[in-house]
Each structure stands twice: as C-alpha cells, then as structure tokens.
Amino acid sequence: MSETGRGIRGQGRGQLSLSVVEAGIGVVLVLAVAMGFAYDLPAPDTRDAQLETYAEDAVTVLAGEPPRHRGATRLAEVARSPETFDRERDAFERRVDRILPDNLLYRVETPHGAVGFREPAGVAVGEATVTTVEGDVTVRVWYA
C-alpha cells in the first residue's frame, strides 16, 4: 500500500522516465546494429577457393605422371579399360592418397569406375577435371 502511495506521489517522475527508458532502448538497439559495421565486415570465405586449388593441383600432378605399364600417362592408363582400371586401382588410390594433404578426403572418377570415398552431402567440394586420351578424369576433394 505504501508503495502505491509513493507511486502516486511520484507519478510525474515515473511518466518522464518511461519516455527516457524507451529512447534509451531505441538508442541501444540502433547502436547494436551500428556496432556490426564498426567491427570488420565478415571476411570472404576462402576455403572453397583453396579446395578448388587442391583439386586442380591433384589432377595436374596426376596428369604429368608416367604410366606404370603402358599408356600415354598414368591417368590414361587407369582410364583405358575396365581391366587396366581393376589392375591399377589400388596403386592409383594409394598414389592419390599420398599426393593430397592429410586433411582432405577425395574421390576420383574415371570412365571405368571411381576410387576414394563417398562424397557427403552439404559440404564444400573442390572439383577439377582433366581430359586424357581415354576419357575424362574428375577429382573431387573436401575437408575431412
């Protein structure tokens, strides 16, 4: 009861502070938005570009390697026929695995099959394709 009495007596003061409180909240809101600009704007995502670079480098390195048996290059040898693919797949997978950094997973698709891991949905993937005399070979890489 005594509190109500104080409220009635200080009615004018209470009404005044309400406006100021509203203005204060407004200022805080506007400043909060402004702070987002005062700090740096978010940096562009460079992970995708780096993944593309990794994929490009991997096909460049693989495309320049001599074949293990016969064929134009190692990639051409793998892409040549189902038999050569089956024969080379383990060695080829080891090679791709060695070439790429450890924090990457990969999938290499050739006309006669693919080596590597299953590509997960919803992750950034870098992709590069190289043409060999036997067909296209595509390398996809993503962060593990």
Next chain:
Amino acid sequence: MTRAQANLPALAVALVLLTATAGLSVALADAAFASVDRDPADRRVADTLSDRLVAPESPTTRRANVLRERVLSLSRAALDRSFPVVRGHAVRLEVDGATVLDRGDPTGGATVRRVVLLARQQSVTLVPTLDRNATTLPRRTGRVTLTLRPANATVRTVRANGRVVLHDPSGLNGTYDVRVSRFETVRLAFATDRPLAPGSVELTYYPTRTTKATLAVTVDV
C-alpha cells in the same frame, strides 16, 4: 494535464536523441562499407605467386607442379627477380611446414597452399651389356648422355624405341646428349656394321625421384 505537459519535452528529447543516434549509425555503416576490402590484395598476390611458382615454365619447376630442389634454397633476390609480383611485400614460403624463405613478417596475410612434388634428379652411369647391339634402360628418364667409343666398328644410327635419335653416315664417336620420353621405358638400339665390343658404349641417365609436398605461400601486402 500537468503529466502531459511534463511529457512533451521528454518526448522531444527522446526523439532528438534517437534521430541523432540513427544518423550517426548510418554514417558509420556508410564509412564501413566504403572502406571494406573488396579487392583483397594479400590473397591476390599470394594466389599469383603460388601460380607462378608451380607453373610449368617457371625457373623453379621441372614441369607443372613439380618443383626443382633449388626452390628449397631460393634467395630473396632470386624471388624478386623471377616473381616481381611479390616485390616489396612481406612473404613466407613453406615446404611441408619448413620455412624455406621469409622476408618481413607476413603474419595475418593470406595463405595459399599448393600440392606439389619435389623432384630430385640423380645421375647413374653404366656400361651396358649389349644384347644384339641394343640395351634397355633400367629406369625411366628424360635424357640420356651417350659416350660412344666404337673401336673398329662404325655406329651410324642410334634409335630409342625405334625412333632415330642420332645419325651420322660417317660414324658416331664421342659424347652425345639424347632427349627421350620419360613416359616409357627406353630401349636403345645401335645400328653398326659389326657387333660392338663390350665397353664401347657408356651411358648416363637421369632418373628423378619425386616426393610429395605442400607448398604454402603467405603474403602480407
């Protein structure tokens, strides 16, 4: 009545305060957008430098993405001379985590990583045993140095996998450099008028050992 009268100046003050803050914020946002780095120079230079370092025609590579060993001892002057894009910028080159070159302190700059091979070239010299005037090189190589000392025989033609690489109707004698394909095993055949004596051919070939590596280029402009 008195309450409403008291509120009017408070409202005015509140409005003025809020409008000033909003105006200030818009100005701040405008300045932030105007000054934002839309052309990130660090990344552009790092990207370009890494591209040039692994390009097939670069002095640091044997072929695309295959670095010569000399990249491990690249000097700052040589870097500036061959790759002027990085002149005057802080730069650090790392091969598999080991710093091979640094200038200034590029911490905070952009880093580009490249997958490369490091090639180490060896040279192997051997005196082959000739089987019907032909020999097969044990390893693949892009180049062979042949020293021919046919005592009384005449070597007119040398073929690599059936392709003529050396020919002299009056007889080959001396040291010759021959380019061969590194994509196939090379069989050298010597066309002579009589069988070559053992030891009359000495050859040096240059197999390369490649190891994989990651080249990290960090540049701060």
